[in-house]
Amino acid sequence: MKNSSSICENLRPLRIINVVGARPNFMKMAPIIEAMNRHPERIQHLLVHTGQHYDEKMSQAFFNDLGMPKPDIDLEVGSGSHAEQTARIMVEFEKVCLREKPDLVIVVGDVNSTMACTITAKKLGIRVAHVEAGLRSRDMAMPEEINRLCTDVLCDYLFTTDRFANENLRREGVPEDKIFFVGNVMIDTLLKHKEMAGRLDLMDRWGLEPCKYATLTLHRPSNVDERETLEGILEALTEIAHGLPIVFPIHPRTRKMVEQFGLSSYLNNGNRVQGIWTTEPLGYLEFLHLNMNARMVLTDSGGLQEETTVLGVPCITLRENTERPITCEEGTNVIVGNRKENILAAARKVLQGDIARGRVPEKWDGQAAERIVKILLSQK
Ligand code: UD1
DSSP states (O other): OOOOOOOOSSOOOEEEEEEEOSHHHHHHHHHHHHHHTTOTTTEEEEEEEOOSSOSGGGTHHHHHHHTOOOOSEEOOOOOOOHHHHHHHHHHHHHHHHHHHOOSEEEEESSSHHHHHHHHHHHHTTOEEEEEEETOOOOOTTSHHHHHHHHHHHHOSEEEESSHHHHHHHHHTTOOGGGEEEOOOHHHHHHHHHHHHHHTOOHHHHHTOOTTSOEEEEOOOHHHHSSHHHHHHHHHHHHHHHHHSOEEEEOOHHHHHHHHHTTOGGGSSSSBTTBSEEEESOOOHHHHHHHHHHOSEEEEOOSHHHHHHHHHTOOEEEOSSOOSOTHHHHTSSEEEOOSOHHHHHHHHHHHHTTOOOOOOOOTTOSSOHHHHHHHHHHHTO
16 A cells, blocks of 8 residues: 555554546546545545546546546556456456555546446445446436445445435435545546647647537447447437537447448438547546537446536537536536437427526536545544
C-alpha cells in the first residue's frame, strides 16, 4: 500500500483498495483518489484496474486526460461472456485482497467489475463502499441492474447521488445508517475539467460549428445486438443527420455489430457537415468539448444523461427506462425508447426549441468525493 508516510501510534491509516474496470468508472474514481491524497497520513490506497476495458482509447486515454495515477495492479481480465468475465475478476481480485488485506474496498458504478469485486471482498469479510448506490431502472434485462442490486445488498456504505436513490434503498429495507447522500462524483470531474475542455480547438479542427451538430453514443445490448432494432435506430439517425450532422464516437461493441449486420453503409456516408460521422472512442476532454457545444445529445449511456443535465444540453435517451429519473425530473433528459418515429419526434422538438431547461440537482456541486472521504474518515 502506498502513501504510508508517518503513521501515528494510535491511528493506523485506513487501508483502501479502489477498483476500476470499465470506461465509465474512471471519471468517477478520479476525484475520490484526489480527495484521498489530501490525507496521506490517514489513508493508504491502492488502485486496482480489473482490465474489463483494455483498449487504449477505452482506458489509458482516460487516465491521461484525468491525470489519474497508473493502476497499482492490473488484473487484465479482458472481455468474455458475463459469467466468464465476472468469474475471472473474482478469482484475480481475491488474490489481491488476500495479499493486501485492505480495511475497505471502494467500487463505483454498475459494471461487471463493480459487482464481482463487491462479492469477492464481502466473502472475505472486507467492508465495501459503493459509490453511485441506489440507482434502479427496474429493468432486469439490463445486466447493470443486476450488478446494481447485487452490489447494494452487500455493501456497508451506500453513497448516493440523488433523492430517488435514497428512496430506492429505503424501500428495499436498507438501514438508514448505511445510506449517505453525497452527490455525484462524476460531476466533480466534469466541473473540474469543463474549462480545460472548453479551450480545445476541436470545432476548428473538425470543421464544426457550436450548436450545429449533435453527438451520439450507442452501445447497450438492447439497442445494438439485434439487427432490426439497430437498423431502425440508424434509419432515424440518418434522417436527423440530413439537417443536423451527427458525430458518433463508436463503441467497439457497436462497431462489431454494425459490421456483422452489414449496416456500415449508414455510417460515414457524408462528411462532418452532413450525415452520421463515426470516430474512434474519444478521450474525456474531447468528448466533453463536443457535448458542451452540441445542439443535442442522443445516447443510451447512463452517465451522459447526468452530464448533459449539468451542461444544460438537451439529451434524448434511446432507452425504455432510466435508473437516473432525476435527469428527467430536474434536468434536460427525455426518455424516448428505440423506435424510429419516437426518436424523430423528440429530435424535431429540440430543433423547434421545445426543450426542458432544467436545473442542476442537489449536491451535484463538485464536492461529492470530498464528502465521501470525510465520511470514511469519521467512521474509521
Ligand atoms: C460495459 C458495461 C456497461 C457500460 C459500458 C461502457 C457491463 C455489464 N457493461 O459495457 O455498463 O455502460 O461498459 O462502455 O459491465 N471491447 C473492446 N475493447 C475494450 C472493451 C471492450 O473491443 O476495451 C469489446 C469486446 O468485443 C467486448 C465488447 O466490447 O466483448 C463489450 O465489452 P464489455 O466490457 O463486455 O461490455 P460493454 O458493452 O463495453
